[in-house]
Amino acid sequence: MEKNFESKLSESAKSMKASEIRELLKLTAQPEIISFAGGLPAAELFPIDNIKKTAEELIEKDGRRALQYSTTEGFNELRNVIIKQRLEPMGIKAGLENILITSGSQQALDYSSRIFVNPGDTIITESPSYLGALNAFKLADPNFVEIEMDDQGMKMDKLEEALKTEKNVKFIYTIPDFQNPSGVTMNLERRKKLIELANKYDVLVLEDCPYKELIFDGEPLPALKSMDTEGRVIHLGTFSKTFCPGLRIGWIVADPFITNKYTMLKQGSDLQSSSLDQLLTAKFMEDNILEEHIKKIVEVYKKRRDVMFAAIDKYFPKGIKYTKSEGGLFTWVEVKPELQSKEILEKALEKKVAFVPGDSFFPNGGKTNFFRMNYSCMSEEKIEEGIKLLGEVLDEYYK
């Protein structure tokens, strides 16, 4: 007998929707497609031999710990090496009491809304913003307030306007470096202003920082957390973009009171992240495998980006704008306001090319003439070929 269980659902579950991107990625995963849709690191660059050797040694010498339950907070050796190798170079001061290991930063995003947001509370985001974060936040049924960006990041006058007028703002969510999806980096002056505004209006800042180390041009800007004078920045890190996302390891860095709340939530929600993934990741850092890998992928991704941007300049119709991203994985394309990027995608798929329509990156919807393109997972040849094909599709709209 078929039963309908709809009526059993919680209010939150009734409104759950499958992520459009995840569904789209399934479609575009066919090998004959040239896909600029994903946000994946390049698997062909994974240092398989080193990973194999590290795994062997770890299981042989420390197998019982790597396979047994461990603490919710995460292994000390992992948290210590994150402090030393990832946080100190960013100017972030932290001790063990500030850090919790999470299962990727996606989990930290979900936890952030569970810990701070009652239904109807406000989350301020960049416009556009990372779809995965929006999907996580939506589970808490917030009010989204979007702040317009330009090529220097969130506009600070618009942010202040929102902070003045909006009630119950729980946090400002930002990806300051090589933002997903826009590719934009927030400049230094705005970083300072953002911290000043957060202090003035007494709100928290959620700094999502997955791409910072994938820098191609110029010098890195300071992390918001390094400029935080009141403990109100929650910094999220992950290895999913710099190393291997199949190992689900991320971290939060926050005021100890806040970190402790995240830890209690993690106790109830999944006890701990994979012991094996944690100890492997710690060893990859201790043995400098991660550092070497980042150097290698930055070199390769930079070339791929250069090829993509040169191809766009060559093959796309005049009048199309895109972000000259200086790092990270994405560029963001703006076409004429009357165009529908979903329709363009349909035409592109006929030519076996894919990207992600921009619509769902706007938490309150309504903007249809943008799309996101990734340059990290395709070879230079495929990128050139795909952009050329996409140019042919776009030409039809710009005749």
Place this chain on the structure above:
Amino acid sequence: MEKNFESKLSESAKSMKASEIRELLKLTAQPEIISFAGGLPAAELFPIDNIKKTAEELIEKDGRRALQYSTTEGFNELRNVIIKQRLEPMGIKAGLENILITSGSQQALDYSSRIFVNPGDTIITESPSYLGALNAFKLADPNFVEIEMDDQGMKMDKLEEALKTEKNVKFIYTIPDFQNPSGVTMNLERRKKLIELANKYDVLVLEDCPYKELIFDGEPLPALKSMDTEGRVIHLGTFSKTFCPGLRIGWIVADPFITNKYTMLKQGSDLQSSSLDQLLTAKFMEDNILEEHIKKIVEVYKKRRDVMFAAIDKYFPKGIKYTKSEGGLFTWVEVKPELQSKEILEKALEKKVAFVPGDSFFPNGGKTNFFRMNYSCMSEEKIEEGIKLLGEVLDEYYK
């Protein structure tokens, strides 16, 4: 400057508490303590050599998949081998559309309350029940209704009474086999009755099934999910007790509509469980490493249980009752009603012996004269010694 962020918290986060057991386990983890407090499998029995070999082969042959993002649902090969090796032998019919891989069954417990429970909705539990489940459920702020048990499981007349009178019952949470903490198994007749009542009163059943395969005496009873005629049983499995909990792999088996809701929640909450843990676990099953391991641990745990029960009979004062568990990891001890198991623990710790006081296993509190003892992680010698010491402590209360 120190800030107080208490006022920023969501209602749910304000009431979060650290798990007493997790905190206690930290205390009792000192090597000189004979601890019956944990719920861990015996790490000295992990098949380290086989695991090492499997990991080497997997990373060499299939490293890119094992280290890259994968689907939220979990790898098909893992779900298929779970169907074949774990579910079919239990009489549970399932296809891929019924199964989602979770990060241990703790995650499935958290998801269950997120998907079904609005604040104030009722969850029916056995009394006592698994503390980790209660902690997960509490995040959704439910009303707990406890059903008394005897040595055959939940009393069905009490269950029917509750189903008749309670409003908004979302699900009945049960661990039918070798329950944590009581060690009790629900008999066949009551299993049938439970399904009948769930159908009659239109409620869901959450069957938590981590211990079923750790059976020492008699024949296994059918899983509730195998007796489910209306798709209303949600079955939770895990390798945390039968294999290695450091690999965070569990699964839910449910009606496709329900499984789909869990999957959407997982997309937002952590994208996917560890790719490496998933593919390793699939290979452990395909290569029969898991089956061999279960045979070995059942043999060892059975002996340890026998030693513990014989020692209890020998050293504990007369009048103390305990469950003659036929499988699983625990027994449950009942002392005189006027005694406080927390106080007994303090005395026991002076003699370097630990157990878990029973209080927090009762969702609504109030029962102080029970404690839980684990027999899987200590050697037979240590068990004999620890029970003897504990007998000396208890003698003081029974003079």
